[in-house]
Structure formats: C-alpha cells, structure tokens
Amino acid sequence: MARTDWKRPALTPLAEGMKRVRLTLSYDGSLFNGWQSQDNGVGVQDVLNEKLGEIYGLPVRVQGSGRTDAGVHALGQVAHYDVPIGSSRIGDERVALALNARLPHSIRILESASADASFHARFTTMAREYKYFVKAQDEALPFDEGHVGLYRRLPEIALLDGYARQLFGTHDFTSFASARDQSGSAVRDIYVSRWDEGRDMFSRRLYVYTVVGNAFLYHQVRSMVGTMMCLALKGGSVEDFKAILDSKDRSRALTTAGAAGLYLSRISYDETEYQWFEEMM
Numbered sequence: 566m567a568r569t570d571w572k573r574p575a576l577t578p579l580a581e582g583m584k585r586v587r588l589t590l591s592y593d594g595s596l597f598n599g600w601q602s603q604d605n606g607v608g609v610q611d612v613l614n615e616k617l618g619e620i621y622g623l624p625v626r627v628q629g630s631g632r633t634d635a636g637v638h639a640l641g642q643v644a645h646y647d648v649p650i651g652s653s654r655i656g657d658e659r660v661a662l663a664l665n666a667r668l669p670h671s672i673r674i675l676e677s678a679s680a681d682a683s684f685h686a687r688f689t690t691m692a693r694e695y696k697y698f699v700k701a702q703d704e705a706l707p708f709d710e711g712h713v714g715l716y717r718r719l720p721e722i723a724l725l726d727g728y729a730r731q732l733f734g735t736h737d738f739t740s741f742a743s744a745r746d747q748s749g750s751a752v753r754d755i756y757v758s759r760w761d762e763g764r765d766m767f768s769r770r771l772y773v774y775t776v777v778g779n780a781f782l783y784h785q786v787r788s789m790v791g792t793m794m795c796l797a798l799k800g801g802s803v804e805d806f807k808a809i810l811d812s813k814d815r816s817r818a819l820t821t822a823g824a825a826g827l828y829l830s831r832i833s834y835d836e837t838e839y840q841w842f843e844e845m846m
Contacts, residue, residue: 714826
C-alpha cells in the first residue's frame with residue numbers, strides 16, 4: 566500500500582498562543598482499563614490528564630499514538646498535548662520529571678520534549694512495533710502473571726518463524742480482524758514479522774514475536790499470535806498457516822492470544838525508515 570494511499574485526516578492548525586508537547590512513556594497495562602479515557606477513570610489517558618492538570622493548573626487532554634486494550638502494556642507509547650505558552654515555569658524537557666513525581670509507578674514518562682505543530686502523535690505515525698512475549702506454564706514465575714502469554718508448552722521456534730514470514734508484505738488481514746474492527750479496509754503493510762528465542766532476566770526460556778506495520782486492525786496482532794501458537798502446537802505446516810491468511814475468513818483463525826503478553830514497543834515517525842519496503846514492493 567503506497568504511502569500516498571494512506572487516508573489521514575487533515576491536521577487542525579495549532580491555535581495561536583498554544584504550544585505542543587510530546588511524551589514518550591511506558592506503562593503496566595495490567596493495572597489499567599486500557600489507554601483510552603474511561604467513565605470509571607482508570608484509563609492511562611485519565612491518569613495523565615489529571616496529573617498534567619495539576620502541573621499546568623488547567624484542563625489538559627493527552628492524545629496517544631493509538632489505543633491499547635485493557636491488559637496490554639507499552640514500552641514506547643507516544644502522546645502529545647497542547648497548552649498555552651507560558652502556562653508553566655517548567656520547561657517542556659522537564660515535564661517528564663514533574664510527571665514522574667506525581668504518577669504511580671505503573672506509568673513512567675521516558676521523555677518529554679517540545680513538538681512542532683506539524684507533529685501529531687496519532688496521525689503522523691509511519692510505523693508501529695509490537696512485541697508479544699510467550700512462556701511455557703511450567704517455566705513461569707509468579708510475577709509473569711499478567712505480563713506474558715502462558716502456554717502449556719513451547720512449540721518449535723523454527724515452525725513459528727516460518728508462519729511469521731508469511732505475514733511479511735502487503736496483505737488483506739481479514740482472517741485476523743475482530744468483528745468489532747471499524748476499519749474500511751483490512752489491507753495492511755507488514756515490514757517485520759519474526760519469532761526469536763531468548764531468556765528472561767532469570768535465564769528462563771522465552772519466545773518473542775516482533776511485528777512492525779504501518780497500522781493494525783483491532784486485535785490483529787493477538788489473533789495472529791494466537792493462531793500461530795495454536796497451529797504450531799498441533800504441528801500444522803507453513804502451508805496450513807498461509808491458507809488461513811489467504812482465506813480472508815475470520816472463522817479460520819484458531820484463537821486470539823490474551824492481552825497479557827502484548828507490548829506496544831515503539832512508534833516511528835520517520836518517513837524514510839521503511840521506504841525500502843515501498844520501493845521493494
């Protein structure tokens with residue numbers, strides 16, 4: 566899908582006398598009802614709005630690069646907000662320190678910085694990276710609960726990686742779309758799709774699925790992971806997995822992995838980072 570085909574809304578100009586601040590943050594999704602503001606006030610967005618309001622002494626609304634569901638974590642979520650120039654003595658680069666002093670330990674601001682009016686956390690993204698962490702149940706530790714996907718055993722990593730390679734490129738991902746997805750098209754570009762075997766900080770075996778794309782359907786990553794794991798545990802072939810993808814039939818996907826193992830790991834705003842993909846395709 567050429568980047569000129571991406572449907573992006575026109576950005577609203579920054580109002581006169583206002584400035585934009587960009588945040589990069591990490592959070593433990595097991596303690597929140599997702600990113601988006603909630604009626605019960607337990608979305609990550611709610612907490613940030615409240616604490617920024619304390620700093621600036623006025624209502625502040627943060628906009629994120631995208632929503633994460635309840636239980637999904639972030640290693641590198643990006644957000645921005647607009648406030649009047651001169652509304653705080655705290656410099657934009659020091660907002661991170663001021664916020665971290667007020668936030669619960671389940672949310673950490675990694676960086677704060679001034680942003681141009683042309684920057685928008687959601688609508689100027691060029692790529693999103695997710696990671697999904699998997700362990701065998703008998704190798705899990707107590708604090709893995711809510712932070713990794715647990716399975717009865719780990720299948721062959723080479724088989725999983727064979728599945729993952731089928732997802733690279735431009736495809737119609739209807740087979741992995743949730744019925745709740747509101748997207749007009751299920752076609753997405755996948756720049757990176759791979760499984761790696763590693764070790765956690767206690768030297769216990771861990772599988773990591775990494776996927777980078779221009780955008781994702783609702784529950785797409787979790788559906789791909791769940792289907793790959795389920796099929797691999799049954800010994801299904803790479804051809805079996807490709808048949809599921811090519812069918813464009815949601816009923817063919819085997820299962821949706823839980824939220825616990827999923828992490829929004831990085832957001833890219835670099836227009837040139839994956840230019841090679843467009844040229845190759």
